[in-house]
Amino acid sequence: MRTFIGAIVSLAQGFYTTFQFFFQKKPTIAYPSIKKQHAPRFHGLHELRRYADGKERCIGCELCAIACPANAITVIGAENTPEDRRSPGERYAARYEIDELRCIFCGLCEEACPTDAIVLTPRFEMSDYRRGSFIYAKDRLLVPPEAGVGTSPDERPNGIPSDLGSVLAQKSTVDIASGYSATWRGELLKTDRKGLAG
Amino acid sequence: MNGAPKEVTLTIDGTQLTVPEGTLLVEAAKRIKTDIPVYCYHPKLGPAGLCRICLVDVEKTPKLQIACNTTVGEGMVVHTYGPKVEDGRRAVLEFLLLNHPLDCPICDKGGECDLQDYSIAYGQGASRLADPKEIKPKAIDLGPTIVLDDERCIVCQRCTRFDEIITLEQSLVVKDRGQRDVIATATGTPYVSMFSGNVTELCPVGALTSKTYRFKSRPWDLNRSLTTCVQCSAGCAINVDERHGEVLRTMSVPGDDAVSEGWLCDRGRYNVGFYSDPRRLTSPLLRRDGEWVQLGWEDAIDLWARTLHEAVDSAGPKSLAALGGGRLTNEEAYLIGHVFRALGCENIDWRTGRQRQASPGPRGGTYADVESAQAIVLVGVPPAQTTPIMSLRIRKAVSQRGARMILVGDYALPIRVAHERVARPRDLASLDLDRYERIAFFWDGIDPRVGSELNEFAEGLAEGRKIFTYVTGETPNARGAEGMGLVPRSGGRDSVGMLAAARDGNLRSLAIFAANPVLHMPGGADSVRGAIENVPFVVTTELFMTPTAERSTLVLPARGPFEKSGHTFDVTGAVRVLRPGVAAPTGTLSDLEILIALASALGVDVPGPAALHRQAALHAPWVARGFGDPALFAEGELKAPRAGAKATGLRLVIAADLFSGGGTVYHDDRLGELRPLATAALSEHTAAVAEVHDGYLVDIVAAEGTLRGLVVRVAPNHVDGTVTILEGLPDAPASAFEGGQTVALANVRAARVPVGVA
Amino acid sequence: MPLWLFVVIKSALVLFVVVTTFAYAMLAERKVLAWMQLRPGPNRVGPWGLLQPAADAAKMLFKEDLTPATADSLIYRLAPWISMITAMGVFAVIPFSESSSGLWSIGDVNAGILFVFSLTSLGVYGISLAGWSSGSKFPLLGSLRSTAQMISYELAMTLSVVGVLILAGTTSLAGIVHAQNKLWFVIPQFLGFIIYVITAVAETNRAPFDLVEAETELVGGFHTEYSGLRFGLFFIAEYLNMITVSCIATLLFFGGWNPLFGLSVIPGIVWFVLKVGFVIFIYIWLRATLPRLRYDRLMAFGWQVLLPLATLNLMATAAIVAWKG
């Protein structure tokens, strides 16, 4: 009997709690109209950086891919040739793709990178209508050459690239309409799906 | 040496163990599962004592000893770890890393590198080097397959010793001394070897890398699966490393001592790019009014079955024929015979190339038998070009056991090795072979008359001796095809007869399974092509649009060996297992699936998978012993050589090349320079007489026509008065010509072609 | 005006009102839930988010409608309509206010309450067939759960209502309301009311008895594979069921349109709507407060607690009515 009464009392307590909250002031911020200042080291969208001379920092070593707990990064390396030199060493990333839908923004790729090529920027608004467009390839990850020339990325405040507008502007120029087929991982997903359906 | 070897008892890390006298410490430690780090030492190459990473502490010796070159002694007490040992190893590693670049993130070895691993285990974290590191050349093009990074080299000399001890080719050396030593070829020419890929595996650091794999992937990305290489009939176990549905590299299997001993030839290692080639066929194609039309699988199989039924109904089962099987698994070969015999068709043959026989008869030997032979007789094409791994055993027997090497015929050996040469097997009688107890005979399986002469001779010797015979032909699973009964029985036609019947218009339907007779069948490409075009309905299962497939009515996209499972027999008749290592492209089916679909469309019962696998392995001991059904080995008639053309006295030799062929090699872009040029090889003397030089372009005029634009190669080991051309090149088809006829060189041009592959 | 035209017009009107009510019941649920969870809830579409239902409807209509390759397409298409039709059919017999001329209900059936139960008992088909025909694991599990749960709780629900029927002496819904002119049955039938509320929550598959959907374990349960308008039909059906059981609770236990405190100046329909709204609020409150039950606990609770209690309540009521004559 005592437990029965106890059950009733605790049930009533639960109902009272939720009822109390019903009238309390809500702490929610009206996000799109009011934007909160994020922390200086906020982990947002990735960016691949360049050296001051415009060469890509990424050497395609795949250490970020192996460090990634969500298995979101795909890197396929290739060799620099004298005619087409992308990065200082022998190797560069022919393909560098991040599935931002898988990414958990933990920043381990940043930690793993031996050349500080991949960094997480504070950008976080990247919603889109197609899954395929969340697979960011080098065309959207890599800082445009003009942004990298002159300033070493290390000298930017907080180590975060100051100018994100160029990346933003680039997004609209990149053909993401083709969605999956624009990226290697997307192609794989597509063939996988084909395999499942067939 | 007689009697049991003496046993020695010693203590390693407190564990007492007894090993035979003469065992090296590093091997003894393996018995108690203690791993002593090594760089220069390799079980197959022996000790060198160069790198000194294997330092161990042996009690009662003043200094640390190297485990790889110290033999065990009675009562020895060894410590493989401890402060003293670790100090020593740390010092050694500091020296090794002195000039070694810290570019692990871009190094292809990173992740499977011994230097990396031992540096983590024993090395000291920071470098004490104050001066800049030694700058050495990087990315040196060592040859068609290998790129060398001298900065990473720790001069363990595994590669040079492999080249010296195992392949006997002796082209790699350590050039210069001290701080400036680098790996190079002795002559300064490119490093060319059919076993070159092995040095990349032997290299304990990332100094030697494969051109096909450079910067493609990292080791942890790869999905590895173990299967059997069926590029030739050697049957080596092979590890297939796949990523994103693409075979990126293949690796040898260290434990495969029964066959490959842990080596791979370059064809097996590098000819894997074709799996992901965009030219792969992925849909059944039907030729309708000269155009290729895509077809669904069901329609294709139905059409085939209907045509077969109609042909049987209207012209009887003798109007059907099936070719091929020598490149398929045993299961598939068995099903070809099963399905077509169910229709009453006996025109079944696997012999779609020059090879006419696969079984060595009752005296077939094993790989181990080769090593023990005191005399080795090579009849016809040497095994190096057909079954390279077998040739490594022969080289081992010659170099390490002093076996006598005798070459029969005009073919050249790829390496400089002391040998004698006679023209025909019957001439062997003059060589006093009866003083040997163990003799191995190798035959290429091409000319049946040579084969019977060889058999006769071997039978004559057999009394009281161990005779091992091998047929090292060029067809990968020829023994499987023979064992599964893919030869005409009771009045059926063989492949030559089938083509004759086709020319006469007596064939209504021809099925060609994974074969390319247009390129490989003797009798001339034009005549084979004409015969095939004369058959109203030709079905070909192929990976690519080969010359044969181009002339078929229906082409079915098949799967390659790494894309299916099954069994094969190797050259010694042992069973090897195939397992899928990479996903096949959508739209392809394995020949087994194609045959099962055909059987069900025809209404023929097929054995279930379990029964099929039993069938495929059941014949194994039977084939291994060589006691085949004699009827199985009935020979088809070869045309007699015709009288020669205007002779300038050169005898034509048609040699096989490891990288010839119009299918997988032709469609593998990664192979690049490895694909042979169309060459005419001459001995130095002949070249001098004919006044041609290395790299000239010539035409060869023979009775059947002219072969144009061959590159002259002046090479050692060729018989004077012969010109050797390569078989199976789509650009210069040698199948139109008969070996042994006299030909003339014409239209010599002094156009120098860059030095490439010999 | 012929009778049939009158009925058709009334049906159309009721459907319109009911569907609008559904839309705003949904909005109300989201708002109330949000407030109870210290959130503002939908507030971007229209003033205070009032046009949210319209936005939702538009989205639902234009969303891609998928049918899994493994689905049984006939039944897959049929199931949402079964749910929807049975949920709507109930409103045919519900009287919304005092109606001597039959104005405030579409049809007054003498076995009204039985008709309601018969239709709600058909509602389970929508869910169980949807789950089965989707041809995938989670929906099948959801539909099996739903079948077992609905059968188990329907018994107790029916028994809990029988007490009211004995007191009222009729199965006509209007008759039951008339019987409560003096005293609402929630007082003599308090145990029956509690059992009814619990079983009704279970019958409508709402939290904390929403094991049929159970997002955390069954990723949506029976409607995992549904999208677009078909999913919308299930959604509508769920809310209509909630409104239905609230109406029934009002009619059976809260005196229907009978005014409170003798305030008969306010029309009956207002009282009815207010009472229904109160019951719906309790529903939402329950969802905001209680976590989902474990499946075996749910079944044990149904069979071992609710059913005996309902039987006891029935027998006691019958005995008292018989004893009092």
Add this chain to the structure above:
Amino acid sequence: MTFFWVLAIALIATAVFTVTQRSPVHSVVGLLANFVVLATLYLTLNAEFIFVMQIIVYAGAILVLFVFVISLLSAGTGPFSEGPNRMPRALVPAALVALTGFGFLIYGLARGPLGILPPHVATSHPGEVGQSGVFGSVADFGVALFSTHLLPFEITAFILMVAVIGVVVLAGDAALAPTRGHHVRRRTQEREAIVKAER
């Protein structure tokens, strides 16, 4: 009358649908539709209580169990949906049985009186529902069930009870099987017995 014919045709159509489906679930759906149409037919006869009972008991309870069992056991891929179509072979005997039954029905209808309603029960008119003495009302039904037909009612209840017990005995093996605790207890007992015996 038009309504009757519509219902009658729907009734036969759904019945045929039920027996001709290969998927058991399709059959169940057909049967469900059949029950609903039948119930509607009762409704047109003013038998509201029967209508409700038909739906609650048959459609709402029994058929739900069918669905439950079918989805639980076979998930729709049972032997019914595979294998050859057995309909043609059963066609002749089924037709014979159906025709015989139909013949009996015609014979019975032709023989018996057409006015089958008891004299004291009047046919109901709109607005009269729910009153006792009107055909199909709950009150009359209750009176009949608990007075005139009390014995059959009780016997039926008894038979059902027996059936329930039977089902529990047949299917309840797992429920009656020893629990894990039982095993532990038994092992303990055995060990104690052994210890005792050794002493």
